Structure formats: C-alpha cells, structure tokens
Amino acid sequence: MKAVRVHELGGPEVLRYEEVEAPEPRADEALVEVAAAGVNYLDIYYRSGFHWGGHHRRALPYIPGAEGAGAVLAAGSGVSEVRVGDRVAYGISNGHGSYANLAAVPERYLVRLPDAVPLRSAAAAMLQGMTAHYLTRDTYPVASGDAVLVHAAAGGTGLLLIQMAKARGARVFGTVSTPEKARIAGEAGADAVIDYTSRDFAAEARRLTGGRGVNVVYDSVGKSTFEKSLDALAPRGCMVVFGQSSGAVPPFDTAVLNARGSLSLSRPSLTHHTTHRTEILARAGDVLQWIEAGKLAIRIGSTLPLSQAAEAHRLLASRRTTGKVLLIP
Numbered sequence: 001m002k003a004v005r006v007h008e009l010g011g012p013e014v015l016r017y018e019e020v021e022a023p024e025p026r027a028d029e030a031l032v033e034v035a036a037a038g039v040n041y042l043d044i045y046y047r048s049g050f051h052w053g054g055h056h057r058r059a060l061p062y063i064p065g066a067e068g069a070g071a072v073l074a075a076g077s078g079v080s081e082v083r084v085g086d087r088v089a090y091g092i093s094n095g096h097g098s099y100a101n102l103a104a105v106p107e108r109y110l111v112r113l114p115d116a117v118p119l120r121s122a123a124a125a126m127l128q129g130m131t132a133h134y135l136t137r138d139t140y141p142v143a144s145g146d147a148v149l150v151h152a153a154a155g156g157t158g159l160l161l162i163q164m165a166k167a168r169g170a171r172v173f174g175t176v177s178t179p180e181k182a183r184i185a186g187e188a189g190a191d192a193v194i195d196y197t198s199r200d201f202a203a204e205a206r207r208l209t210g211g212r213g214v215n216v217v218y219d220s221v222g223k224s225t226f227e228k229s230l231d232a233l234a235p236r237g238c239m240v241v242f243g244q245s246s247g248a249v250p251p252f253d254t255a256v257l258n259a260r261g262s263l264s265l266s267r268p269s270l271t272h273h274t275t276h277r278t279e280i281l282a283r284a285g286d287v288l289q290w291i292e293a294g295k296l297a298i299r300i301g302s303t304l305p306l307s308q309a310a311e312a313h314r315l316l317a318s319r320r321t322t323g324k325v326l327l328i329p
C-alpha cells in the first residue's frame, strides 16, 4: 500500500510518501480502508520531536495520523462490535497510522457512522469534535449566560468550540489573525471576533463583558496568548490551555492565579477524556448525531492528496488553514 512515513524527526520534508507493507490487524483490531485521514496539529508535534515530558515518543519509522474514516475490510478474531463493510471513524489522541491506504485500528476506538454522515465529515470531526466536547462539558462545563473566549477561532477545534459553547447558551468571542478568518468564525456563531494580531484581545474581552471578563478561555495557542488570556478572565474564571500552536507556555507561578482573582488553570488532554470505550462512544456519538441533525457544521477548509502530506503540514503550521485539513489516500 501507499503510506506516508517519518524516518527521522524534523520539518515537513521528513514526511515521505512511499510503498509500505500493509498492516495485519491483530485480534483486537479492524483493518480500515482509509477514505480520508484527518490532519491535526498533534501530528506536527510528533513529527518535529516535541514530546510532553519525555512521553509519547514514536519508534521510527512510523506512519503519522491519529484520525480517519473508511470501511472495515477485515476484522481480528476478537473483534465483535464492527463488521466487514461497516463505515467507521476514529480519533485517537496518541494514535498513529492514518496517513495510509490501510490502517489497523483497535476496535475500542472505532465508531460506526450514521448513514447520513459522509466519511469525510466524520474524518474531520472525530478528534477535534471529541476535544471540543470534553472541553465544553467536562474541563469547564459551559453554562447558559457564560462569556467564553476561544482562541484560533477559525481553526479546526476553534470552529467546533464556538458551536458547542453557543449550543450551551454562552456568549462566545473568538480571536483570529485575518479578516477572512473573522468572517468564518462569525459564520460559525461567534458573537464577536477579535484580530489578536492587531488588537489587545484582553481589553476587548473586558469591554464586551462590561468590564467583568470572561468565565473561561479556551487557549490552544499557548506561548503568545497565555499571559493576556489571564487578563481576560473574570474572578474565579477558568484558564484552559489545551494546545501550544505558538510554542510552550513558560514555567508559571501559581500565586498569579490567586492575585488575578482565584482563577483556575487546566492543561487537559483528549487521552484522559477517552479512557473507556463507553466514553468514546458517548462523545463521538454526540458529535456524529449533531452533524446528522444539522446542529454541528463541519468545515473542511483544505483537502489534499495523501502524497502532499508535507504541504498539508506546512499550511497548518503557517496559519494558512481554516477548519479541518484532510488527506485523501
């Protein structure tokens, strides 16, 4: 089969499109014919060798890609919940192997798709969708009347966060870097959109909340937004750092949380919010059902052939994408 492999860590150029042996599913795995693979910022971290506290390093060579959708071609002897021919999707935050024609995926991560949900939408929605789901329901359960600030609001996860927070009755403000991204975030339902490259987003968030500040900041940008995000929060507000697209947040004095008004701080991961099969089915089930019902719009901003994985990574890392980036084997 064709796949993209990483033989040494580095820039986008290390993503090599090549002929590799097809995977053999183990007893607990199904072989999925990948119709679309989701590209996530996470894939860039693994490729470039960034790893959280020494964990998560991949053995080389490896096939990147934590997310995909397609039909089940074969199932291991212990597989009982999916069958050959089923349309399935998966998003595994520490997973890999999707940048390929075929992927062997543990059954516990596979979700069968409702007929009305296209494979590409499913491939686009699983990882970022389950992420926005746990962020708005568990890390900080958004309540009606809350003011919410979402950074990188026109990004893959950002657009889903806007919609899920709006559905829970919040006022949602988004930050973006271009007028085009502002339009896209506004269309997704943001009540106000701030260009954080030219405006003081904390001052703007305070102005929009009558001086009080927001209840929660969902910050996937990290280094360049962290400090100011604390300024945007109301007393007892919640700072959620769930990514670091601009770089890692420097070491931090927790006394600052007290001084700024008994703030709380969370640094969550999808891994710890999809620990059980039941949890995966519940989160993915909600996301897919919202798509089916027309309540959650999935914006696929870029679709590239699998052979152009390096270009997909370049686009994502240089802020030139909106919504989801997909690779088509």
Ligand SMILES: NC(=O)c1ccc[n+]([C@@H]2O[C@H](COP(=O)([O-])OP(=O)(O)OC[C@H]3O[C@@H](n4cnc5c(N)ncnc54)[C@H](OP(=O)(O)O)[C@@H]3O)[C@@H](O)[C@H]2O)c1
Binding pocket: 039, 040, 041, 042, 093, 127, 128, 131, 152, 153, 154, 155, 156, 157, 158, 175, 176, 177, 178, 181, 220, 221, 224, 242, 243, 244, 245, 246, 247, 268, 269, 270, 271, 316, 317, 318, 319, 320, 321, 322, 323
């Ligand atoms: N913790 C979790 O469970 C979890 C799960 C999924 C994703 N994430 C994290 O969430 C973040 C977003 O992931 P995503 O896949 O949805 O990507 P994305 O948001 O679609 O793309 C990244 C966006 O970040 C913004 N950005 C700001 N400064 C940047 C910089 N210096 N370099 C690059 N981008 C910058 C850009 O938007 P503007 O141009 O508008 O600034 C860019 O489009 C990533 O950090 C990812 O690791 C975490």
